[in-house]
Amino acid sequence: MTTFKGFAMKRLNETGWVEKEVPDCEPYDAIVRPTCVSPCTSDTHTVWEGAIGDRKDMVLGHEAVGIVEKVGSHVKNFKEGDKVIVPAITPDWDDEAAQRGFPSQTTEPLGGWKFSNFKDGVFGERFHVNLADANLALQPEELSDEAAVMLVDMWSTGMMGAENADIPLGGSVLVIGIGAVGLSAIAGAKLLGAGEIYAAGTRPISVKVAKKYGATNIINYKEGSIDQQVRDATDGAGVDSVIIAGGNLENTWKEAIASAKAGGTVSNVNYLSGADNVLIPRVEWGCGMSGIKITNGLCPGGRVRMERLASLALNKRADPELLVTHKFKGLEKIEEALYLMKDKPKDLIKPIVKIEE
Ligand code: NDP
Ligand code: ZN
Numbered sequence: 505m506t507t508f509k510g511f512a513m514k515r516l517n518e519t520g521w522v523e524k525e526v527p528d529c530e531p532y533d534a535i536v537r538p539t540c541v542s543p544c545t546s547d548t549h550t551v552w553e554g555a556i557g558d559r560k561d562m563v564l565g566h567e568a569v570g571i572v573e574k575v576g577s578h579v580k581n582f583k584e585g586d587k588v589i590v591p592a593i594t595p596d597w598d599d600e601a602a603q604r605g606f607p608s609q610t611t612e613p614l615g616g617w618k619f620s621n622f623k624d625g626v627f628g629e630r631f632h633v634n635l636a637d638a639n640l641a642l643q644p645e646e647l648s649d650e651a652a653v654m655l656v657d658m659w660s661t662g663m664m665g666a667e668n669a670d671i672p673l674g675g676s677v678l679v680i681g682i683g684a685v686g687l688s689a690i691a692g693a694k695l696l697g698a699g700e701i702y703a704a705g706t707r708p709i710s711v712k713v714a715k716k717y718g719a720t721n722i723i724n725y726k727e728g729s730i731d732q733q734v735r736d737a738t739d740g741a742g743v744d745s746v747i748i749a750g751g752n753l754e755n756t757w758k759e760a761i762a763s764a765k766a767g768g769t770v771s772n773v774n775y776l777s778g779a780d781n782v783l784i785p786r787v788e789w790g791c792g793m794s795g796i797k798i799t800n801g802l803c804p805g806g807r808v809r810m811e812r813l814a815s816l817a818l819n820k821r822a823d824p825e826l827l828v829t830h831k832f833k834g835l836e837k838i839e840e841a842l843y844l845m846k847d848k849p850k851d852l853i854k855p856i857v858k859i860e861e
Contacts, residue, residue, distance in 0.1 A: 510563035510628025511838045513551045513620075519842065522561050524624065527632040531578040534636035536590060538570040538626050539860040540649035541838065542828075543845040544592070544657055545683060546775050547620060552846060555777040556621060564842065565627030566592040566619035569643055569652045571860075572636075579636045587643040589814065590626065592657035593617050593805030594639040608802040616805055627838050641810035646818055650831070653856055654684070654824035655813040661773050661803040662688020662749065663813070666696050668799040669745035669771035673697040676743040678734055678763050679719070681750015682710040684827045684854045685773055687717055689747045691822040694718030702743065704730050705750065709851050713826045729755070731762035731788075741765060748772040753779045762788040767795040830855035 505526055512522045529535050547564050549555040572586040582588065595602055599610035608616040618634065619625040633639055643652050662685045671677055677698045679689045682705030693701050694717065703719035705711065711722050723733045734743060742765040748756060753776060760770045762785060776782065789796060817824050829852050832841050841855040 505630065508629040509835070510624060511842070512561050512563045513559050514561055516554050516558050517552055519551060519839070522563065524563070526630050529574045529576050529632070531576040532635050532637070533576045534572055534579060534582060534633045534640060535574040535630055536570040536588065536633055537573045537630055538568040540569050540653045540856055540858050541565055541626050542567040542653050542854055542856045543842040545845060547842060548846045549775050549777050550620065553777045555775060562620065563624035563628045564620045565625035566617070567653055567657045568626035569649050573630060575636060581637045582640055589641040589643045589652050589810045590633060590656060591639060591660065591805035591810055592619065593803045594619070594634055595805055597635055597638045607806060608804060614802055617802060629835065638807055639805060641807045641814065644814055644818060647814055648825065649858065650828045650856055651817055651824040652814070654827045654854065655810060655817065657803050658684040658827060658854065659688045659813050659824055660805070660809060661685050663692030664801050664804055665689040665747040665749060665771050665773040666692030668801055669693070669747050670769040671696045671698050671745045674699040675745060676700040676738065678702040678704065678743045678746045680704045680730060680746065680748050680756055680760060681774065682714045683750055686747070686749030687713050687827060687853070689749050689773070690714055690719050691717040693747070695816070695821055702734055702737065707850050709829060709853055713853065716826060717822055730759040734763040742768070744768050746770045748774045750774060753782060757782055758785040758788065761785055761796055764796045766790060769797045769799060772798070772800040827854045828856050829853045832857045835859050
């Protein structure tokens with residue numbers, strides 16, 4: 505195969521199918537054939553909100569599992585035919601930012617995010633993976649494609665939101681937004697020892713999974729401000745940790761900071777778009793002296809991260825398949841799945857597309 509078909513962002517606000525040359529496989533790289541992919545809310549920010557600017561004929565998608573088609577001469581751990589988990593984020597592990605402990609930010613801010621950002625993504629018949637030994641993981645036989653494809657971005661990002669939130673053992677946590685990312689944050693918070701977990705969202709299917717993943721209280725953000733509802737439920741105390749995994753720039757940051765206890769942590773994983781500034785509420789932030797910390801991050805990638813997430817799934821610490829609500833078959837269904845992700849019907853958490861059994 506010298507060319508491949510892929511579903512692309514043709515330009516801002518326009519998608520379509522493209523035919524491209526299969527990329528070269530350099531000595532440390534691999535070419536992979538996807539067997540199962542899933543669209544991300546970030547793909548919709550990219551195409552329809554211009555969150556990272558314009559792109560021309562760029563194949564979309566960064567959530568995939570697949571089969572190795574080709575490896576470069578220096579690749580040691582993978583061979584043709586291996587079934588692999590492909591992290592959404594594929595850092596340059598030799599870059600100085602990786603050595604400082606920030607692999608997702610290698611070469612430039614957000615630079616570990618290559619698929620459907622700086623190069624063609626995974627919504628095609630073939631895609632290229634840099635530094636295959638560090639950026640692929642073998643997919644255990646017991647782990648289904650449905651489960652494995654939920655690890656590469658949703659679990660990795662959501663659980664990072666919890667890891668960054670400094671959750672004290674038995675502490676209280678608020679998760680704002682319970683799409684697939686927020687739900688994964690709930691699962692992560694529970695695993696990290698949270699006591700009470702407040703979850704803000706309304707989609708009935710998400711509420712159901714939130715409870716299964718460990719939420720103890722559901723907050724309907726349409727029925728009043730989140731911070732007021734959290735204060736009411738905690739006798740005015742607020743929570744130790746807040747994870748932002750949804751919402752908007754008008755209200756959410758104010759509600760997050762106003763929900764945190766003095767000295768608490770607000771951990772953002774939401775991909776911000778729609779305005780140029782994030783507004784930190786001065787009074788609720790203790791006039792800048794409350795000790796409330798703000799952290800954030802891009803999804804962690806890499807082989808070890810994927811192996812650890814797979815271990816959580818295999819040891820039944822939580823079930824990634826609960827996030828999958830819609831299943832499609834065949835490459836051409838990627839288009840429908842992406843538009844579903846854009847429109848977010850009430851019964852949706854995540855769609856997947858099986859390209860090959
Ligand atoms: P979804 O759109 O599926 O979920 C968003 C959630 O936010 C829903 O539960 C929704 O509620 C809730 N919400 C909407 N409006 C408000 C509001 N005003 N106040 C509070 N909650 C609100 O998104 P995903 O879970 O797929 O993704 C979440 C974010 O994470 C996206 O911005 C995505 O781009 C980003 N992301 C970031 C990554 C990173 O590396 N940092 C990686 C991957 C994704 P309702 O139930 O009513 O619909
Ligand atoms: Zn994503």
